[in-house]
Amino acid sequence: MTRDEIIRSVSEKLRLIRTEAGYTQDKMADIIGVSKKTLVQIEKGRLLANWSTVVSICALFRETETVQFLFGNEPLEVLETVAREGIDVRKTKTLGGRIWWRVIQRKKGFILQQNVLSKHYRILDERNYRIFSSFDEKLSKHRFKELTTEV
Structure with a gap:
């Protein structure tokens, strides 16, 4: 998913x-910080x-x-991953991915997952x-391998 795809x-x-x-258009425009005219155009x-x-709306x-x-169930994680072009070592508590997530691998207490919607x-x-979070499958698998390989 790219920034442009999210915006669209x-x-x-x-x-x-x-x-x-x-919400009415007036109230929604006020909440997200745009004019009513802009909201109507969107x-x-x-x-x-x-x-x-878009970030305001999703938040x-x-x-x-x-x-x-x-x-x-993690719209802010998707936005943060796109905005920062991946996330590494920024710990954020999750619910473990029981919904919306597919387990790719489990090893040594780590779990590599993929979101079924955002991918x-x-x-x-x-x-x-x-x-860790990224849209790059190869990078994600490489990072998982780094974390689960004994040094």
Whole structure:
């Protein structure tokens, strides 16, 4: 998933996100920090939201079914992975990936998973802390091997 794909997906679903949250256009525009005119243009497909607006929408409405459907249960992790071009050694507590995640490998307390919706990879430690995240499969498998190989 790329930044442009995320922008397009969220822009296309903005009306649905707003409706699901129960907000008027005026209130939604105020919440996400755009003018009502801009919001209407995005909802009508005449304009794409910018990256900052998309990040705001995903952060503030991450628990809506629409955002969950776009990114799984970790929309902020997807955004952070894209924005930082991968994450390494930045521990964040997770729920362990029981939903939305496919286990690729388990070894020595580490788990390599792939999100079934966004397709990004992450490595969790034995306490379900995310210690690595990337959209690059080869890099993710290499990092997993590094973590699980005895020195």
